[in-house]
Amino acid sequence: MNTSATHSEIVKTADGIPLKVSLAKAQRKSRIRGILLVLPLFAFILLTFFIPIFDMLFRSVENHLVPEVMENTSKLLVNWDDRSGELPSEEVFAAAKMDFEKGHAERTILRVGRRLNYETPGFASLFRKTARRAKNFEPPYQDAFIERDKRWGEIDTWRLIKRESGAFTISYYLAAMDLAYAPDGSVGMRSETQRIYLKLFWRTLVLSAFITFLCLFLAYPIAHLLSTLPIRTSNLLMIMVLLPFWTSLLVRTTAWIALLQQEGVINDLLVGMGLLSDDGRLAMIHNATGTVVAMTHILLPFMVLPLYSIMKTIPPSYMRAAKNLGATPAVAFIRVYFPNTVSGIGAGCILVFIISIGYYITPALVGGTDGTLISNFIAYHMSISLNWGLAAALGVILLVVVLVLYYLYDRIVGIDKMKFA
Amino acid sequence: MKKFRQISLALGSAAMLGVMGVANAQDLVVVSWGGAYTASQQKAYHEPFMSNNPGVNIINDDSAAEGISKLRAMNEAGNVTWALVDAVASDAIILCEEGLAEPVDHDALLAPAPDGTPASEDFGNLIISECFIPSIVYSTTFGYRTDLVKEPPTSINDVFDLEKIPGKRALEKRPIGNLEWALIADGVNPDEVYNVLDTEEGVDRAFAKLDTIRDEVVWWEKGAQTPQLLADGEVVIGSTYNGRLFSAIEEEKQPIAMMWDWQVFDLDGWIIPVGGPHREIIGEYLRFATDTQRLADQAKFISYGPARKSSAPMVGKHATLGIDMAPHMPTAPANAKNTLLYNYVWWADRKDDLTERFNAWLAR
Secondary structure (H helix, E strand, O other): OOOOOOOOOOOEOOOOOEHHHHHHHHHHHHHHHHHHHHHHHHHHHHHHHHHHHHHHHHOOOEOOHHHHHOHHHHHHHOOOOOOOOOOOOHHHHHHHHHHHHHHHHHOOHHHHHHHHHOOOOOHHHHHHHHHHHHHHOOOOHHHHHHHHOHHHHOHHHHHHHHHOOOOEOOHHHHHHOOEEEOOOOOEEEOOHHHOOHHHHHHHHHHHHHHHHHHHHHHHHHHHHHHHHOOHHHHHHHHHHHHHHHHOOHHHHHHHHHHHHOOOOHHHHHHHHOOOOOHHHOOOOOOOHHHHHHHHHHHHHHHHHHHHHHHHOOOOHHHHHHHHHOOOOHHHHHHHHHHHHHHHHHHHHHHHHHHHHHOOOHHHHHHOOOOOOOHHHHHHHHHHOOOOHHHHHHHHHHHHHHHHHHHHHHHHHOOHHHOOOO | OHHHHHHHHHHHHHHHHHHHOOOOOOEEEEEOOOHHHHHHHHHHHHHHHHHHOOOOEEEEEOOHHHHHHHHHHHHHHOOOOOOEEEEEHHHHHHHHHOOOEOOOOHHHHOOOOOOOOOHHHHHHHHOOOOOOEEEEEEEEEEEEEOOOOOOOOOOHHHHOOOOOOOOOEEEEOOOOOHHHHHHHHOOOOHHHHHHHHOOHHHHHHHHHHHHOOHHHEEEEOOOOHHHHHHHOOOOOEEEEEHHHHHHHHHHOOOOEEEEEEEEEEEEEEEEOEOOOOOHHHHHHHHHHHOOHHHHHHHOOOOOOEEOOHHHHHHOOEOOOOOOEOHHHOOOOOOOOOOEEEOOHHHHHHHHHHHHHHHHHHHHO
């Protein structure tokens, strides 16, 4: 078919349809078939990954419990001016009585108490105490409430309920950033003794960066060796890299405990050789050192493999050519070899950094007090304190931090430079 | 949003169910802590019940440690597959308040004592929540290495005394128990501990006392850690559940001894999940498994005290070691000279903020 010769003429197929249309039709068909093939995977990822994650993240702002269970009260509290210095009207107390009575019958009111207890300790017992008796309250309800517990006569109590009676809340995010509402409604830093999360985010980033650096430092020579040795030897070495990778995470972590603890193998050796006195044994586990050592070991293969696959593609002739042209080995490495491995370094570093930022089991086992990471606290709020809103807020912040770093990486190094194989 | 959430969670739990295999009509999924504890329940409760009721098959699920969060997820998905859950008392209170556990009428559901005392009196003040059916009393107490201390510790003060007991000590990584011990060791009248903790100065005082040993503490999170740390000589004294220490001392013959002073009593028992399956059989099971004889039987297999008063005189010998179990119970008079039942109601209010403060203190 010669298109240049029949320039003005429209090429048609046998049944008279223009070739272009016919081609597009055929291509559309195969495209649809292609989409249909990936559809199950897409649906699977949507249902088991995106929807649950979105649902979990949504919990960091949603607050349906309070307005739903205390429906009457929260509607009336909208009109109450919390700066007036006066308690809400009798009408509000009457509504609260109804909400408490209904919530007690439906067994929902104490959940509100636990929810508000996250904001101000004491609300759990205040609600527990009140819920049991609310159905016997007689008007005037204000007096009945205050008689049951004097906290109902405090403006701060009602201020908190008013503040948290909307369908959405930012209080989880405030808590996740060590901020809190003052009683007058303004936002400020929490007291020194309660601040923790900012420090943990910072520690997580610093330790992850340090672990990434250590992995790179250790993996670069290994990967280089693997890529230059004859295939028989390098395969053997490769298995030695992969073997720990296939071993259970818990086994490897526990092995590090046996090695690093104060009565452990390494300390025993050092004491035996006379390098340490018996009461001067090193504390290498249950602290940040333990986390760094164990995590570097566990994540090392994630650095070795991308580096290896990139180094494997660099022809040895490059280095020979550089030396032939008069470069010293160091110059040849810096100006020829190293720039060729940058894409592997990028891939390995981002892999190790992102995995370590969300690492959880190893720091929980060997981290002690200064080696635990933010993910350990997310896990705590998920499974122990049941404060899923705060866990979600911490998770969202972590996700945003990772995305920002990823964006910066793209701007500085370029994502398209990253190669895994 | 709610509907959408139910769908997504239902899909999630449907996937989980697919992995576990579909349960038969008479399969009861009973959730507990695993290890020696589930084994003791299997021997004392499950096996006799199953041989009396041939159609019933009890399946042990060892996920009690994540019990409250999993139960909440199942509840939101509207698909509760657990028939019965073993929970510590403080979790039972949370589950009850979250509407995840069923309130029970203890006298209607449970068997009276052999002398006719109603169940509610036989369990007495251990029924700390209307949803909670107590089964054992356990305690968090201290074990120490007999060969690594110069003189044996005798009181809680010694835990905070670095001169008398030099070396590392293991404490649980949570404020509960530790704050109380710190105040008692600081000279606060044990009856006044919670009143003191109610004030900001009281909390400061407890943390100041913990500050004095802070650098010498290894913090544990799982009950098995302290026996291991003691066995390795990593710590010379440490707190853990008394049953763990019992097996380290009597079964593994480690050079460890108990220090019972101001042991903190805690309770463990059953809750019935809201919306759970097989309510009828569960009722029968609970009546059987929490009667006087069964609770006494469990103590043959593990050194936790039965929750019924009427069971105490019936505690016999250990099933395999053949030693008399009564002196190893936390409730035995010689061990229970100074005890603290931790204040569940108080901690229900203060757990969140004091845990945050405790963690901030640790991270300092």
